Amino acid sequence: MVRSGEKTKVTKPNNGNTVGLGVGMKKGPWTPEEDQKLLSYIQQFGHGSWRSLPPKAGLKRCGKSCRLRWTNYLRPDIKRGKFTLEEERTIIQLHALLGNRWSTIAAHLPRRTDNEIKNHWNSHIKKRMTKMGIDPMTHKPNNGTQHLGSNLNHMAQWEAARLEAEARLVQKPKIELTYVNVSPPSIQKTPTKLAPPPYLPCLDVLKVWQGNLWSNYSINNENLQSFISTSNVSVATPAIPLSKQVESNVSCDQGPTTEHNDQTETQIGPFEEIRYTNDENFINDNLLRSPDFWEEFCLPDGGWNSVANNFAMICTPPASPVF
């Protein structure tokens, strides 16, 4: 939002910040004129050193302010407007894994800024989760038990590390990548440099969380090779095994709430009743709400251990995270 013609603060000398705002630097909302100056300068010359940009662009702003204005508002590739259901779901899932690492989360939401995501989280999602009785930091019911065992926690930590690394790669695409060519252990373990694949060579845990891969997925050596080099992985039909399809009542403290999102009407709150089905849409829409659901009905044989082992096999984080 551009708030032009408003009173403008002028900074005092900054003694805490190494950026060192000079005396007389302008603060506060950007005017359309300032926007235009910054925009046309960057379009013409690129931003280069942010600190040296303002005088060159004819702006009485600090470099930091210019960078912020550019990255959060003026950049031409920024998507504005309402967050879609899919985006919200992604944010929640990534937040469950990463916590408040907004820039990392933003790297997985094309054209959204970290500031925008952070704002949306604080003003919408966080409140909604609190209302639902879910702790927005732990993503667990406030009075709930520790549903997910240490294996999931461990897996999530690995995945968090991977996502962070992936985000770094997204931000710095120029660095040379080394992909591990995974083969049966007895045959080959030599890291080889491959041409960068069209996608990053990792199974995206989000797809798993979104119910597309869990049950019955199997990765053999052949498609694992294919997966590593092309990110394609053959996956068994996503569904809850028929033998596990049941009807079940899940108690909850609150009734469901309904939320409208453009064309979609979605149940957001806890459920009075959950009827388990193999309907993918249903699973996608509800996977966030019942850890029991996942633990009991969606894990492959071998439980979280099996999942963690598969992830350990196919994910090669750049460095072992230290926990």
Place this chain on the structure above:
DNA sequence: AACGCACGCAACCGCATTTCT
């Protein structure tokens, strides 16, 4: 019409991390 309040969001602050010299 005036006021108060809640909400949304741009922008700032200060610390952390990375890059440069």
Place this chain on the structure above:
DNA sequence: TAGAAATGCGGTTGCGTGCGT
């Protein structure tokens, strides 16, 4: 390799807007 500078990041603030009273 150490210190300085630059940049990145997350938390927070404060203002405009819309809505209810």
